[in-house]
Amino acid sequence: MYALVDCNNFYVSCERVFNPSLSYKPIVVLSNNNGCIIARSNEAKALNIPMGAPLHLYKEIIKKNNVIVYSSNYTLYGDMSSRVMNSFNYFVPDVEVYSIDEAFLNLQGFDNSIIYQKMVNMRKKVYQWTGIPVSIGLGPTKTLAKLANKIAKKYSDNGIYQITVSDQLTKILNDFNVEDIWGISKGCGNRLKKVGIYTALQLQRANPRHIRNCLSVVGERIVYELRGYPNLYLENDNVKKSITVSRSFENTVDDLPNLKKALANYIFRAAEKLRFQKGLCSGLCVFINTNRYRKKDLQYSNKGITIFDEPTNDTSLMIKRGFEVLQGIYRVKHNYKKIGVTLINFTINNKELSLKFPTMPGEKFIQGNLFSQSLLSQKKSNKFMKILDNINYRMGAGTIFYGSQGIKINLKNKKISGPLDYYKSKSFTTNWQELPKVN
DNA sequence: TCTGGGGTCCTAGGACCC
DNA sequence: TCTGGGGTCCTAGGACCC
Numbered sequence A: 001m002y003a004l005v006d007c008n009n010f011y012v013s014c015e016r017v018f019n020p021s022l023s024y025k026p027i028v029v030l031s032n033n034n035g036c037i038i039a040r041s042n043e044a045k046a047l048n049i050p051m052g053a054p055l056h057l058y059k060e061i062i063k064k065n066n067v068i069v070y071s072s073n074y075t076l077y078g079d080m081s082s083r084v085m086n087s088f089n090y091f092v093p094d095v096e097v098y099s100i101d102e103a104f105l106n107l108q109g110f111d112n113s114i115i116y117q118k119m120v121n122m123r124k125k126v127y128q129w130t131g132i133p134v135s136i137g138l139g140p141t142k143t144l145a146k147l148a149n150k151i152a153k154k155y156s157d158n159g160i161y162q163i164t165v166s167d168q169l170t171k172i173l174n175d176f177n178v179e180d181i182w183g184i185s186k187g188c189g190n191r192l193k194k195v196g197i198y199t200a201l202q203l204q205r206a207n208p209r210h211i212r213n214c215l216s217v218v219g220e221r222i223v224y225e226l227r228g229y230p231n232l233y234l235e236n237d238n239v240k241k242s243i244t245v246s247r248s249f250e251n252t253v254d255d256l257p258n259l260k261k262a263l264a265n266y267i268f269r270a271a272e273k274l275r276f277q278k279g280l281c282s283g284l285c286v287f288i289n290t291n292r293y294r295k296k297d298l299q300y301s302n303k304g305i306t307i308f309d310e311p312t313n314d315t316s317l318m319i320k321r322g323f324e325v326l327q328g329i330y331r332v333k334h335n336y337k338k339i340g341v342t343l344i345n346f347t348i349n350n351k352e353l354s355l356k357f358p359t360m361p362g363e364k365f366i367q368g369n370l371f372s373q374s375l376l377s378q379k380k381s382n383k384f385m386k387i388l389d390n391i392n393y394r395m396g397a398g399t400i401f402y403g404s405q406g407i408k409i410n411l412k413n414k415k416i417s418g419p420l421d422y423y424k425s426k427s428f429t430t431n432w433q434e435l436p437k438v439n
Numbered sequence B, C: 001t002c003t004g005g006g007g008t009c010c011t012a013g014g015a016c017c018c
Helices: A010-018 A059-064 A074-089 A112-130 A142-155 A167-175 A186-194 A200-205 A208-227 A256-276 A315-329 A373-377 A381-390
Strands: A002-007 A027-030 A037-040 A068-071 A095-099 A102-106 A134-139 A160-162 A243-253 A280-290 A301-312 A336-348 A366-369 A399-403 A406-410 A427-430
Touching (some): A002 A142, A010 A037, A010 A074, A074 A112, A243 A280, A301 A336, A315 A336
Antiparallel strands (some): A095 A102
């Protein structure tokens, strides 16, 4: 079983911890440059102020209802976040910090009969220790725990809700639209509607292969997750695979010296984060944008990448190379609104943090993405279909290699697995004849 | 006037080799 | 309808998430 613990109105709750008089009052917290509303108290939500709303469109409502407005204080939120996350460890060892205000807990190994009460205790203690109220969703998969959390927030008296695979699940899924499911965005929802799938229940009962055509392997995994078969696992290695620092300017900037000044600052901070996770990076990407909302203005956005000779965490080298990239993508006569840097290609303890599948030197294998539509549509797809018929293709997020020796499947980041033994291995090799038949 | 910042993963398909 | 076929490596860009 999994739990998804989510802090209620996190940024607002943080402000309230240090100013209890804010309780029960409508509050919003703003983004950088006070541009957008990125957190709302329940009272503010009741005023129909949406998430991410531009502040200037809601000035009137805010004034009329005496909504208290805060600029964001990320130092405070980050600090509070680690206090909350650390407190989970007191109850459960296996924790994935999913975002600043959310964590998945792996409850495998705990007796089912005590889990609910354990969560009740944890919730109480977290509030006692940190002052932050949390909601907890429980379910047999991450996706269902996410859904349970949604219900807990809305309908549960004690902030906890548990989903089990039963009639209850059927009823719940029937009540939710596909877009309410974690991982199904509006775009995916529209694609599903075109094939007649509107509710979460319809999605759960759909043919996984059919959903794969529609939404790729990502959607297919969700189908299994909704049925209660875990396809997504805890990721708690706590190591980032890319680090970005970027900001919008309060006003636009058009000259290179000022862009450089900002960029140097951001690279400095990105390098700090990199050293914090004791890693090196092999490259960086600099990007700049004009103000995309000003449709009348001349628009320009570009990015440039540089790769270092060897992995480094040397700030001054990164800044020097970052400047070179900036000079390459900088164009005069543009009013820039945003600039940023992303560090890429990380190495930790001399090991590359691969974003790609490992290649296999010396092996004569054909490589192709298991779910590549183009491959499937081509003539050679017949060969792939043969394989797909023989293995359970829902392990899909890997690369499949095959040749005279047999086939080999690499699973990415050990995340994909299933009920069969070989799913659990990182790679899988066998002769054609030995391929297991899967229903 | 005023519209955030930071992530992850998957796929298509280009480029180049024989 | 097809335009040689197979193999390898890489990356831009799209989607989705908070």
